[in-house]
Amino acid sequence: MRVAAGAAVALGLAACNPPPPRDVSYFVDHPDETTKLIAACTASGRSHECDNAQTAQARITAKARMERYRKGFE
Template sequence: MKRIFAAALCLAGCQAEPRSVSYFEAHPEDAQRVVTACKDGTHRGGECESARAGLAAIEADKRLKLFKKSFE
């Protein structure tokens, strides 16, 4: 019984690392889902800020490409 309890405590304390900004830059659909979930309170933690930053980086890249295209 003690082993089961110890294993349950270990598993409860072992959470996956939050996904990085670069992950969310490469997966905008996931980023949008996480941001939406963060806004409605169903998702919390470090991934909220990483997802927001990933979407911001995607938008900045789009604006930069548009800016560069205007000089062609």
């Protein structure tokens, strides 16, 4: 009986834990979602996931800039 109650409590607590924040590479691969999250973060505040999305946005922008620069030499 105690084991079943302990297992139920453990499962209940596990269900309450939020998922881990998505990393920068996820946001680089999903630029549309990155833009949406950055807009939501601006309205609601900062979190680790917001920081990752902003870092990814900077990388996406830098990559696009570098591609435009390289095309200038073609």
